[in-house]
Amino acid sequence: WAPLTAIACDGKPECIDMEDECQDKCGEKQPFCSKIGPTGLFTCSEQFTLPGRLICDGHKNCSKSGEDEIGCINRFVCKNESAKVYSVRKNQECDFSADCEDASDEANCPSTHFYCEGGKPFFVDRRSMFDGKRDCEDGSDECPKDSFKGSVFSSAENMIENRFLQVMVWVMGLLAVGGNAAVIVHTISLLCYHARRKLTKVAMVYSCMVLNLSVADLLMGVFLIALGITNASTSGNYCLKDHSWRSGTPCFVLGTLAVLSSEVSLVTLAILSSYRMFCVIWPIQSRTLQVHVSIGLAISTWVYAGTIAFLPFSKMFQEYFVSxxxxxxxxxxxxxxxxxxxxxxxxxxxxxxxxxxxxxxxxxxxxxxxxxxxxxxxxxxxxxxxxxxGYYSTHATCLPKLFVDRRDVGWQFSLSVTITNFILCLYIVGAYAVIFRPRQVNKTAMTSQGTRNMQRRIAILVATDCACWLPICIIAFLNFSGVEISNTVYSITAIIILPINSALNPLFYSNAVQVLCAKML
Known part of the structure; x- marks a missing residue:
């Protein structure tokens, strides 16, 4: 059988004598044209002839040599050349249908195919990845093995992969919530009930700012516990929920809480440092400071921190912060x-x-x-x-990226916040350097046991806070300048060093925990 008409010079013989492909006007002749024998047909080395339609049809019709398939254009040669199907049309490659017996025509299509890690099925449409449905039998289309390669915190199984960090999230979260809740209750009782009559203005100002600090640190505890709960609830199949988690509102809210807490805490420490310095330099004038001034300062810390925390969440700045x-x-x-x-x-x-x-x-x-x-x-x-x-979606912990470079979204904003925090830390250190400088007018006061105890608590507090914030800022500057920071350093900084002050501040800045323990004992 042979067709009445054929397409000339397309590389696939259709006429019985291959005249549609072997005429002079086709230019350079294909290899099969040299195999035309005395009969005018393709002649195999085994000395039998084949009609044109069996040449370059994907099957070795010359039983031994397979020369009827050699040099054919617009064909994809299957890897298993000894199989029944030797080649397929070029347009059959990557068409989601395995035409070669070994499926090799679908084996090199990374832009359109995802290859199941377990091999069952061999491939799925790449568009079906991360759609919440397991198209691969092993679910690898939803959790590719390299999807978390280089991730700071996460793996395909866990939002926070490191077991030590998993434990520390809970430990510090519970300490922050418990300790700061105790401080809040104790401080409110001092300000609102019978103990209020015994408080001087200086003590009331101090108590208001400690209350402000404790509320901020309590938020960090809430953030850590929420992070621990999310990690536990997604354990074993985190990769299925990674995209929806990091791009969702809950992650943005948690990131906002963390930034709000850390910034209010640091600014409150700076205000407390200023007030302590004011009391040391001008002890008489410090007694005239009104409580409503401290309340106004406390409110200002939330306005400042809220601006920083909510700005990346605002639609007004979506173009800058969303990538x-x-x-x-x-x-x-x-x-x-x-x-x-x-x-x-x-x-x-x-x-x-x-x-x-x-x-x-x-x-x-x-x-x-x-x-x-x-x-x-x-x-x-x-x-x-x-x-x-965007800003809060870089990592599964929803924290903004601490150490940025010029490739990161919103890097100018992040770097500005880091510089501001660094300046605040230096100011706190300078303030307490002034406080601890011996002064003749305070010589008697400095010999009292109460003053020595207070200064000891202040020294510990300043040491711990600065020991946390200063390294964070310095590492951020080093990273921005091109020094490579390992993922281990980053994860410890974000999960332990940054929030640890929220757990320790109640122990150092207020005696509420000591009072509570004394009552319980």
Whole structure:
């Protein structure tokens, strides 16, 4: 059998005598043209002939040599050349259908295929990755083995992989909540009940600021416990929830709590240091300071810290702080995590189908995260932005990146906060250097047991706080200058060094815990 018509010079003989491929106008002749025998047909070395339609058809019809398949163009040669299927058409490669017996025509398609680690099935559509469904029998399409390669905290199984850090999150969280709750209750009782009549103005100002510090440190404890609960609830299959967790509102809220707590705590320490220094330098004038001034200062710490903490969460600054978005499953992207250039290109394509002028298409205001998400949802309500990755989404712990470089989202903002914190730390150290400097007017006071005890607590507090904040700032500066910081240093800094003050401050800055223990005993 032979067709009445054929496509000439396409590399696949169809005429019985191969005249559609072996004529002069086809230019350089294919290897099979040299095998035309006296009969005008393709002649195998075994001395039997084949019609043109059996040449380059993917099967070795010349039983021994297989020469009818050698040199064929627009063909993909299967790796197992001895199999029944020798080759397939080039357009059958990476078409999600295994045409070679060994599926080698689908084995080198990384842009469209995901290869199941267990081999059952051999591959799935890459667009089905991270869609919440296990298309691979072993679930590797949802949890690829290299998806957490280089992660500071996480693995495919656990949000916080290191067992020591898992324990420390709970220990410090419980200490921070318990210790600061005790300080808050004790301080409120001093300010509101019978003990208030015995308090001087200096003591009341001090108590107000300690209360402010304790509330801030309590928030850090809440953050740590929430982190521990999330780690426990996702243990064993964290990778299935990583994207939705880091791009979701709960993670943003936890990150905001941590920043709010740490900044209020540090600024409150600076205010307390200033007040202590004021009392030492001008002891008489310090007694005239009104309590409402300390309340105003306490409120100002929350305004300052709230601005820093909530700014990355604000839609007003979304363009600066957001680097990626998480989209619902759709046929337009191979992955659910999309960066802005890719989303912008797609959004321009959508606009090209609408009656939008070229000038508007060039307007960058048309391509904000919010407007592009709205445009996608208007195109099809089933396709929408499920969340955003930004300032609080770098790691699973939801903390902003402590050590940034120029490649990180919002690095100018992060570096500015670090510089401010460093200056506050230096100020606190300088303030207590003034406080501890011997003064003739305070010579009698300095010999009292109460003053010595107070100064001892202050010395421990300043030492612990500065021992935490100063190294954090210095390491951040080193990292920004190009010094490589290991993941181990980063994880210990973020999980232990940063929040440890919240657990220890109640022990050093107030005697509430000691009073509570004394009553219990």
């Amino acid at each position: 990626q978005t998480m989209l619902s499953t759709n046929p337009y992207f191979f992955t659910e995590i999309i960066d802005k250039p890719a989303f912008k290109t797609f959004s321009k394509i959508l606009l090209s189908y609408s009656n939008v002028s070229y000038e508007i298409n060039k307007n960058e205001d048309m391509f904000t995260w919010e407007k592009m998400s709205q445009r996608l949802e208007a195109f099809n309500p089933e396709y929408k932005a499920l969340g955003y990755f």
